[in-house]
Amino acid sequence: MAFGPYLFLATLEGLVMAAVLALTALGLSLVFGVMRVVNVAHGEFFMLGAVLAWAVATTVSGHPALGFLAALVVSPLIVGAVALVSERLVLRRVNYNPEATIVATIGILYILQQLALTFYGPEARPVVAPFDYRIRFPWFGYSAYKLSIVAASALVLAATWFLLARTRIGLVMRATQFDAETATAFGIPVDRVYAGVFAFGAMLAAVAAVLIVPIQQAHYLMGHDPLLLSFIVVIIGGLGSLRGTIVAALLIGLSDGIISVFFSPTLAKIIATMAVALVLVFRPQGLFGVAAR
Amino acid sequence: MTGKRTSLLLPNKNLTRRTALKGMGAAAGLMAAPGFVRYSQAQSSEPIRIGFQAHRTGIGAAYGRWYERVTTAAAQAINDAGGINGRPLEIVTEDDGTDPKRGAEVVEKFANQHKTDVVFGTLFSHVVVGSAPAAGELKMPYYVVSEGYHVASGSLNRYVFQPGITDVKAQVRAVGPWIAENVGKKITLVYPDYAFGHDHRDKFPERFEAAGGTVVGLVPIPPTETSFTRYFPQIPSDTEVIYHVMVGPGVLTFVKELGEFYGSSGPKLFGFIDSLEAVDINSPGLEFLDGSYFWEGMPRYLQPDASDAVKAYRAAVGIDDNGASVNDPKDVSTSAHMFGCWETLYIIKEAMEAAGYQGPADRAKLVEATEALTEFPEGPEHPQGLKVFSPMIHQSFGQQYISQVSGGKLNVVHTTSIEDGMYEPEADYTSMPL
Numbered sequence: 165m166a167f168g169p170y171l172f173l174a175t176l177e178g179l180v181m182a183a184v185l186a187l188t189a190l191g192l193s194l195v196f197g198v199m200r201v202v203n204v205a206h207g208e209f210f211m212l213g214a215v216l217a218w219a220v221a222t223t224v225s226g227h228p229a230l231g232f233l234a235a236l237v238v239s240p241l242i243v244g245a246v247a248l249v250s251e252r253l254v255l256r257r258v259n260y261n262p263e264a265t266i267v268a269t270i271g272i273l274y275i276l277q278q279l280a281l282t283f284y285g286p287e288a289r290p291v292v293a294p295f296d297y298r299i300r301f302p303w304f305g306y307s308a309y310k311l312s313i314v315a316a317s318a319l320v321l322a323a324t325w326f327l328l329a330r331t332r333i334g335l336v337m338r339a340t341q342f343d344a345e346t347a348t349a350f351g352i353p354v355d356r357v358y359a360g361v362f363a364f365g366a367m368l369a370a371v372a373a374v375l376i377v378p379i380q381q382a383h384y385l386m387g388h389d390p391l392l393l394s395f396i397v398v399i400i401g402g403l404g405s406l407r408g409t410i411v412a413a414l415l416i417g418l419s420d421g422i423i424s425v426f427f428s429p430t431l432a433k434i435i436a437t438m439a440v441a442l443v444l445v446f447r448p449q450g451l452f453g454v455a456a457r
Numbered sequence: 458m459t460g461k462r463t464s465l466l467l468p469n470k471n472l473t474r475r476t477a478l479k480g481m482g483a484a485a486g487l488m489a490a491p492g493f494v495r496y497s498q499a500q501s502s503e504p505i506r507i508g509f510q511a512h513r514t515g516i517g518a519a520y521g522r523w524y525e526r527v528t529t530a531a532a533q534a535i536n537d538a539g540g541i542n543g544r545p546l547e548i549v550t551e552d553d554g555t556d557p558k559r560g561a562e563v564v565e566k567f568a569n570q571h572k573t574d575v576v577f578g579t580l581f582s583h584v585v586v587g588s589a590p591a592a593g594e595l596k597m598p599y600y601v602v603s604e605g606y607h608v609a610s611g612s613l614n615r616y617v618f619q620p621g622i623t624d625v626k627a628q629v630r631a632v633g634p635w636i637a638e639n640v641g642k643k644i645t646l647v648y649p650d651y652a653f654g655h656d657h658r659d660k661f662p663e664r665f666e667a668a669g670g671t672v673v674g675l676v677p678i679p680p681t682e683t684s685f686t687r688y689f690p691q692i693p694s695d696t697e698v699i700y701h702v703m704v705g706p707g708v709l710t711f712v713k714e715l716g717e718f719y720g721s722s723g724p725k726l727f728g729f730i731d732s733l734e735a736v737d738i739n740s741p742g743l744e745f746l747d748g749s750y751f752w753e754g755m756p757r758y759l760q761p762d763a764s765d766a767v768k769a770y771r772a773a774v775g776i777d778d779n780g781a782s783v784n785d786p787k788d789v790s791t792s793a794h795m796f797g798c799w800e801t802l803y804i805i806k807e808a809m810e811a812a813g814y815q816g817p818a819d820r821a822k823l824v825e826a827t828e829a830l831t832e833f834p835e836g837p838e839h840p841q842g843l844k845v846f847s848p849m850i851h852q853s854f855g856q857q858y859i860s861q862v863s864g865g866k867l868n869v870v871h872t873t874s875i876e877d878g879m880y881e882p883e884a885d886y887t888s889m890p891l
Contacts, residue, residue: 170690177687228741286518288706292741298717304689307717379713380683383706385515389683425687429679 169303178421180310183317184372186413188390189397191368197404198341198361201265207391208276213370214382215284221291229294240370247366251359280384293378313375402453504547508567508576515555516705517581519735523791530774531802541806557587564591582653589613602797606656609852611884618851621801625656627878631857633665641697645674685711689718702729716745734791739865746862753858754793755841758866770840796841803838821891849882
């Protein structure tokens, strides 16, 4: 294949990856930004979203698009509820202590994973894509659904930005992020904000998972990669920064797409990990993060 | 945190003499319960215990599920016919998570805790390679159903056998010339980047090239990959045939993306059914496979000329004419591999009866008895077809099936002869100490 089309394919692959990554990482970034805790179970919320998408899509009969749309609504809601429950039952009980939270969320990670294994089973199961159209470029074909993921992800990201920057809920969240104690003094129910943010972060991961599950099957171990990549994106972009997360997701997604097409996927991972190391050394707050006060 | 705290580490101070006595009484009661009764009769009525190392979870789960069903069905059939040497067969199953490290632990557990007579049933080659040393050290006969070349290569030990399924080297040697003559001469190999895929890469070219073919491209794919489109540009444009073999949970994605990339206008396809084991070939997005070819170890769809033995086997393991579970048409079997469990259990039976096997003390005798076997005739015990066993490399040779996708089914278009796949033994396990 000639260089031009080759690069084009690599860019498409990278964009799809960046789109999914941006959603997943944004969830992680919000949780850290507002609550100052690291949610190691984030990848499992992603997995849970995919598994539930399969469950919902198979119960809804009729056109595959109906099942998919139902999954897109129901799956994130259930995942949000699960996150809310685990926040109330676990995170609040350890007083959001950063170290304790890491250990606790590792526990949640295994609980969710084993529950999925017990009730969903070890198989990889597909969800039928809402539409099946193959775009024919002169050099190769590409799934139209994959490109629609990019559009859907952009929509969700725009909605999240609107929520954070233009609504009262967003204001409250930003206030909590800025200074939780002062926010409490001004009558903001910080405790409830925490619960909401944790659930919302998990829901973003679930949306990303529902979008990806027609092209990658739902499997109980699928949470590992998104977690790792989300951490990379969040560290590079700056914790709690929406803009930083999106820029870093594009950067990581595109470079991963292009490097793995032209060289090897392993090299792409090496470079991404090295970028994390460099950012940690030279700009610990991330590209767009604000230095800790 | 405030409030009453109970310690997890220190014993409960409220433990009274009465509670302690109760606990001991309960334990004694458990020991006396029916499950704990040891066999007080002669040893000959005690069941023969076969440790089944199953891929219940991990990347081999789809295979594991079917391996377990076939194993259960075969054990049932053997027991209904009187067992082994008049003793019933008992299958003890342990999950290895398709993980080599756990695989070795499972073998040890079988030997030391379950005290099984043999271990059997492993599929994934990295688990076999990881578990074989443990089997060798524990002197535990280890009958794998893996199709990997590692047994025949001589790199394992005298306790490891693969009598119930052919190995990759024999498979690719058998199909190579047929591909060159019937599908195309310029081929690109797409394979998983670990031992199993490397066997394909290294063993396929010899006979394919002797038949006038050329390997124009090699595309290794990491085994944990979940997205495949990025690898397809590496396939050279002068490729006439794409040879694909893929395993793990991503197989459906792999084949779908191959279809999206090329549509129906791409190079011809010759796949190992591994790329689609446990996957319905009529899944949405797989329409482009129509007309393409697959290697099958044993046909998934019931063929018009199927023997009575094949029909009886299919009924026993519970698959319908389309190779899916009779209980759930969406639950597609791993038909091309799982027959190996059936046949291997019958080979263990044959070897145990030849050895006059009594118990673990006779394991060395069992190894020698297995090495004395040379042929397994086609029939109810070996429905896939005749096998010729090579004792030096502990490996069976058999026929291979080449099927074409048409009308939403896999129809066998060619059956290779046993000689097509045979090669000279490259090792001699029988000269190793027992």
